[in-house]
Amino acid sequence: MILLHGKDLNHMRTSIRGRDELTVRVQTALCLATKKEAEHIVNAVIQCLETTLLNNLGTDGFTLKLNGLGKFSVRHKPGILRKIGFTGETIQTKTLRKIRFLSLGVLRQRERVD
Numbered sequence: 001m002i003l004l005h006g007k008d009l010n011h012m013r014t015s016i017r018g019r020d021e022l023t024v025r026v027q028t029a030l031c032l033a034t035k036k037e038a039e040h041i042v043n044a045v046i047q048c049l050e051t052t053l054l055n056n057l058g059t060d061g062f063t064l065k066l067n068g069l070g071k072f073s074v075r076h077k078p079g080i081l082r083k084i085g086f087t088g089e090t091i092q093t094k095t096l097r098k099i100r101f102l103s104l105g106v107l108r109q110r111e112r113v114d
Helices: 006-029 035-055 105-111
Strands: 063-066 070-077 081-083 090-092 096-103
Touching: 006 035, 035 063, 035 070, 070 105, 096 105
Parallel strands: none
Antiparallel strands: 063 070, 070 096, 081 090
């Protein structure tokens, strides 16, 4: 049986509150009648972003730039040789495909704490 700590639940609640705030902002910005309509738009945008990234996961160096928000980039990391401490055996690790997000614009400026 897996037990969730209170800290993990608070993190999940914060994530849900953030998504709710985004939905309300979309509803206000697009003058939509219901929150459900805004939720469908947010879900469609997220699904399209995910699909675009998955379709280009095999392309090393692919970037998806969202002006003012940030940039998603796909990079391939080759496997490396690792030594297993207990047996002394050397193995080759698997090649990885990583998706990285780099914030841009105002978001990037606000990240810095002076």
